[in-house]
Amino acid sequence: MHVLVTGAAGMIGKKLVGRLVKDAALNGKSIDRLTLTDVAAATAPAGSSCKVEAAISDLSAPGEAAKVVALRPDVIFHLAGVVSGEAETDFEKGYRVNLDGTRELFQAIRKTGDGYRPKLVFTSSIAVFGAPFPDMIPDDYHLTPLTSYGTQKAIGEILLADHSRRGFLDGVGLRLPTICVRPGKPNKAASGFFSGIIREPLAGETAVLPVAETVRHTHASPRSAVGFLIHAAGLTRDQLGPRINLSMPGVSCTVAEQLAALKRVAGEKVASRIRRETDPLVERIVAGWPERFEARRAQALGFRAETSFEEIIRIHIEDELQGRIAA
Amino acid sequence: MHVLVTGAAGMIGKKLVGRLVKDAALNGKSIDRLTLTDVAAATAPAGSSCKVEAAISDLSAPGEAAKVVALRPDVIFHLAGVVSGEAETDFEKGYRVNLDGTRELFQAIRKTGDGYRPKLVFTSSIAVFGAPFPDMIPDDYHLTPLTSYGTQKAIGEILLADHSRRGFLDGVGLRLPTICVRPGKPNKAASGFFSGIIREPLAGETAVLPVAETVRHTHASPRSAVGFLIHAAGLTRDQLGPRINLSMPGVSCTVAEQLAALKRVAGEKVASRIRRETDPLVERIVAGWPERFEARRAQALGFRAETSFEEIIRIHIEDELQGRIAA
Numbered sequence: 161m162h163v164l165v166t167g168a169a170g171m172i173g174k175k176l177v178g179r180l181v182k183d184a185a186l187n188g189k190s191i192d193r194l195t196l197t198d199v200a201a202a203t204a205p206a207g208s209s210c211k212v213e214a215a216i217s218d219l220s221a222p223g224e225a226a227k228v229v230a231l232r233p234d235v236i237f238h239l240a241g242v243v244s245g246e247a248e249t250d251f252e253k254g255y256r257v258n259l260d261g262t263r264e265l266f267q268a269i270r271k272t273g274d275g276y277r278p279k280l281v282f283t284s285s286i287a288v289f290g291a292p293f294p295d296m297i298p299d300d301y302h303l304t305p306l307t308s309y310g311t312q313k314a315i316g317e318i319l320l321a322d323h324s325r326r327g328f329l330d331g332v333g334l335r336l337p338t339i340c341v342r343p344g345k346p347n348k349a350a351s352g353f354f355s356g357i358i359r360e361p362l363a364g365e366t367a368v369l370p371v372a373e374t375v376r377h378t379h380a381s382p383r384s385a386v387g388f389l390i391h392a393a394g395l396t397r398d399q400l401g402p403r404i405n406l407s408m409p410g411v412s413c414t415v416a417e418q419l420a421a422l423k424r425v426a427g428e429k430v431a432s433r434i435r436r437e438t439d440p441l442v443e444r445i446v447a448g449w450p451e452r453f454e455a456r457r458a459q460a461l462g463f464r465a466e467t468s469f470e471e472i473i474r475i476h477i478e479d480e481l482q483g484r485i486a487a
Numbered sequence: 488m489h490v491l492v493t494g495a496a497g498m499i500g501k502k503l504v505g506r507l508v509k510d511a512a513l514n515g516k517s518i519d520r521l522t523l524t525d526v527a528a529a530t531a532p533a534g535s536s537c538k539v540e541a542a543i544s545d546l547s548a549p550g551e552a553a554k555v556v557a558l559r560p561d562v563i564f565h566l567a568g569v570v571s572g573e574a575e576t577d578f579e580k581g582y583r584v585n586l587d588g589t590r591e592l593f594q595a596i597r598k599t600g601d602g603y604r605p606k607l608v609f610t611s612s613i614a615v616f617g618a619p620f621p622d623m624i625p626d627d628y629h630l631t632p633l634t635s636y637g638t639q640k641a642i643g644e645i646l647l648a649d650h651s652r653r654g655f656l657d658g659v660g661l662r663l664p665t666i667c668v669r670p671g672k673p674n675k676a677a678s679g680f681f682s683g684i685i686r687e688p689l690a691g692e693t694a695v696l697p698v699a700e701t702v703r704h705t706h707a708s709p710r711s712a713v714g715f716l717i718h719a720a721g722l723t724r725d726q727l728g729p730r731i732n733l734s735m736p737g738v739s740c741t742v743a744e745q746l747a748a749l750k751r752v753a754g755e756k757v758a759s760r761i762r763r764e765t766d767p768l769v770e771r772i773v774a775g776w777p778e779r780f781e782a783r784r785a786q787a788l789g790f791r792a793e794t795s796f797e798e799i800i801r802i803h804i805e806d807e808l809q810g811r812i813a814a
Contacts (some may be wrong), residue, residue, distance in 0.1 A: 251597075251653065290729065300629040303645065304730055311649040315642050318630065322638040325580065402617065403631055487622075 161189045164228060166219060166265070167239030168196035170215040171293035171342055172283070172301075175386050176237060181208045186235060196227055198240065210228035213355040218240055219261035228485035232272075235279045235393050238265060242288060248445065258312035266319055269382070270328040281392045282333040284405060286378065289450040297453035300483045306448030307350075317405040324397075324404055331332035332392045332400060337410035337465075341476035343407040350445040354379065357415070358422055358473055361433035364486030370439035373416040376451040380410040381475045389461055399461060409465040411472060421469040425477070426485050488516045491555060493546060493592070494566030495523035496530075498609070498669055502713050503564060508535045513562060514721045524555055525567065526584075552595035559599075562720050563608045565592060570676040571614060574636035575772065585639035593646055597655040603683035607647070608719045609660040611732060613705065615641040616777040624780035626734055633775030634677075644732040647752070651724075651731055659719045659727060664737035666804035667706040669689075677772040681706065685749055685800055688760035691813030697766035700743040703778040707737040707792040708802045715790055726788060736792040737798060739779035748796040752804070753812050 163186060168289045177196060183192055192210050196202040197217040204212035219225045219240055221314050240261060247254030262282070269278060287310030288303050303314045317333045324331040342355035354377060360367035380388075388408050413421075423431035455463070466472050477483060490507060494500045499704035503521060511518055516761075519537050523529040524544040531539035546552045546567055567588060573580030589609070596605060614637030615630050630641045644660045651658040669682035680697050681704060687694035715735050740748075782790070793799050804810055 292729075294514065300631075302627040302730075303630045303641075304627075305645065306652065306729065308649055308653070311645050314630075318632065318638050318641050318645075321631065322635055325633065326635070395619050402619075402633065403629075 161186060161191050161193055161230065161235065162193040162195070162233045164195045164231070164233035164236045165239065166197050166228075166237070167241060168214065169198035169200040170239060171344065171383050172339065172382065172389075173198065173239050175382050176239070176389055177202075178205055179386050179390065180213070181205045181210075184209050186390065193426060195228065195231055196235060201321070219265050221471045222367070225261075225264040229265070229268040229272060232276060233278055235281070236265075237281045237389055237393070238262065239283050241312075242309075243282070243307035243347055244285075244307055244445065245348040245350045245352070247312060248307055248350070248441075251308060254308045254312060258309065259271075259315055262316045263319060266323045267331065270323065277327065278329055279393055280329045280331045281389055282316060282320050282331060283389070284313045284317050284333045284335045285310065286337055286407065286450050286453070287333050288317060288335060289453070291448045293450055295452070297407070297450045299454055300459050301453075308446055321402075321404055324400070330397060331404050332395055333405035334388050334392055335405065335407045336357075336385055336388070337378040337380050337408055339382055339385050340440065340472060341480070342382065343476070343480045350442050351377075353442065354415075354418070357418065357434055358476065361430045362424060362426060362477065362481060362485050364433075366433045366435050368437050369415065369434050370437060370442040371415065372445055373419065374414055375446060376412060376414045377446075377449065378410040378412045378452050379469065379472055380408065381472045383475050383479060384410075384465045391463055395461060402458070406458045406461070407453050407455045407462070408458050408463055409455040411466050411469050413469050418469055421473055425470055425473045427487070429487065488513060488518050488562065489520040489522070489558065489560045490518055491522045491524070491558070491560035491563045492557060492566065493524050493555075493564070494568060495541065496525035496527040497566060498671065499666065499709065499712050499716075500525065500566050501531065502709050503566070503716055504529075505532055506713050507715065508532045508537075508539070508687075510804070511536050514668060514715065522558055522560060528788065530658055531564035534707045539647075545584075546592050549554050551574070552588075552591040553598070556592070556595040556599060560605055562608070563592075564608045564716055564720070565589065566610050568639075570674055571612075571634055571636035572675040572677045572679070572770065574639060575677070575768075576633055578635060581635050581639060585636065586642055591645045592647060593650045593656065597650065600812055604654065605656055606720055607656045607658045608649050608716055609643055610657060610716070611638065611640045611644050611660045611662045613662050613734065613777050613780070615644060615662060616780075618775045618777075622779070626776050626781055626784050628780075634686045634772055636721045648731055652729070657724060658731055661715050661719055661720055662732065662734045663712055663715070664705040664707050664735055666709055666712050667799060668807070670803070670807045677769050680769065681742075681745070684745065684761055685803065686754055688749060689804065689808060689812050693760045693762050695764050696742065696761050697764060697769040698742065698773055700746065701741055702773060703739060703741045704773075704776065705737040705779050706737065706796065707797055708799045710802050710806060711737075711781065711792045722788060730784070733785045733788070733790070734780050734782045735785050736782040738793050738796050740796050745796055748800055752797055752800045754814075756814065757812060
């Protein structure tokens with residue numbers, strides 16, 4: 161089996177590639193080839209038992225999508241994209257990368273015209289939903305994004321569904337909740353602080369909290385996100401039915417509950433490393449995001465996330481900090 | 488005031504232009520200039536008191552959208568598009584005209600960069616909704632189109648909302664129910680028969696019914712459609728709030744109820760001019776369409792349609808047949 165990962169140099173991309181190399185199989189078939197693309201250099205992990213090739217590629221550039229599609233991957237994990245904060249500040253770049261890049265990929269697949277029909281797992285986002293909301297967002301809730309990022313993801317979902325319906329590809333879209341705790345440096349995602357307020361204190365540094373502690377949000381760990389992607393690749397069209405875009409499960413909690421969990425797991429001193437400093441842009445973006453959703457279909461289809469925010473913190477300490485907390 | 492109508496040579500376009508010329512005003516301001524574009528020649532109606540210019544223009548062609556935007560219309564009625572049947576049989580044409588044409592128009596407006604911010608009334612469709620449905624579709628129901636046409640309209644809605652939110656234009660999208668009775672020749676819309684089974688018998692001809700009489704659907708007259716467009720142009724952003732795409736009201740009835748209304752209005756002989764001949768493509772497309780919806784927000788905002796299918800038939804006889812029925 162040949163697997164393509166776009167956006168392979170990103171945080172989720174790297175973890176997914178690591179898992180694929182470790183498993184050396186997907187959907188019960190061994191992986192003999194792995195192609196990684198990104199606008200930045202993606203590195204092939206050490207110890208791979210299969211052929212791994214990494215290429216710098218911008219899918220929105222003419223001919224680039226056709227080049228990767230010419231390799232005829234059996235499964236495509238399409239993770240490439242610019243994050244919410246950047247899509248909001250750079251309108252043209254957001255549309256070019258998140259909309260045109262995705263459309264070019266789908267079009268290159270359609271244009272093969274030889275019956276090629278890959279499984280395509282698309283990473284969407286809860287940002288496709290926009291306020292005002294009911295308390296709990298049902299699976300069949302309206303798409304009314306309030307950011308350009310959410311707009312681009314919503315369009316990607318609808319395009320994916322139409323290309324699947326027409327038989328050009330076999331798609332499944334996953335609305336990821338905020339992935340937390342995101343390791344490494346802060347990125348330009350407006351949701352970045354949800355991770356920062358856990359990651360930095362655990363590393364002995366002070367984190368900025370740009371919103372009120374009453375803000376409620378839904379989270380899943382990077383480990384869960386990779387699990388969602390792998391699980392999605394194994395779902396059949398019959399299992400999915402006509403609605404192939406799914407809200408993923410997660411832990412819904414307030415910022416105050418996040419900080420209380422941090423205190424329980426790591427102690428008072430760690431949990432005190434927070435500086436409150438309101439950021440109006442982040443506040444405005446986050447205010448338009450959903451707080452919690454049912455994810456009934458995803459759960460019925462076997463997708464699983466954590467059940468508490470403490471569990472999310474412990475996974476971060478285990479996967480990223482080798483069990484060590486900066487006291 | 489300068490008004491632009493795209494798709495001005497189409498059925499609704501022509502009727503809208505007729506109404507604008509007759510009213511000689513919009514939103515209480517007199518119209519001094521009217522620009523009409525279409526891929527086919529749009530004709531300026533006789534007796535206009537304002538300057539009327541018609542141009543053949545394909546908005547999806549390079550530079551065309553910028554040309555019409557350079558004229559700085561104050562209000563744009565964006566009706567241009569290919570219909571559902573054609574968008575389904577010609578995948579590339581549907582995406583080019585309905586998606587790229589719309590995006591080019593929005594982009595040309597955004598790129599003016601001089602504070603130009605027209606009112607833009609976008610004609611969407613109930614085809615943005617796809618089965619399975621609840622009995623009555625609420626205003627905040629999921630967008631899950633089951634046709635390429637519905638996909639393109641849904642994308643247009645979401646793009647319109649993002650461009651409005653970012654302040655590039657002042658948009659409002661109207662999900663039109665099926666417009667019935669459509670005058671003139673049948674077009675390639677899969678919904679065409681809903682009109683045909685009324686129009687042809689009234690004109691002394693036999694119409695083909697390609698679906699079962701139990702099929703339920705929602706209709707509004709061409710006169711109502713024009714009324715929706717004019718009313719929408721007068722709504723403010725405050726009235727609309729963040730959700731600027733609205734399901735329009737209409738008359739929900741079955742094909743059997745349509746035929747019974749025809750019999751009541753025009754007699755048994757007229758109503759018997761129906762030949763039943765199943766068309767699987769039409770059946771499949773129509774099966775994915777919504778049957779009825781709440782349209783609560785539209786009604787609260789003052790949009791009005793007919794209240795019975797008999798009224799819809801009488802409007803057709805009045806507006807198109809000068810009161811005469813072929814006995």
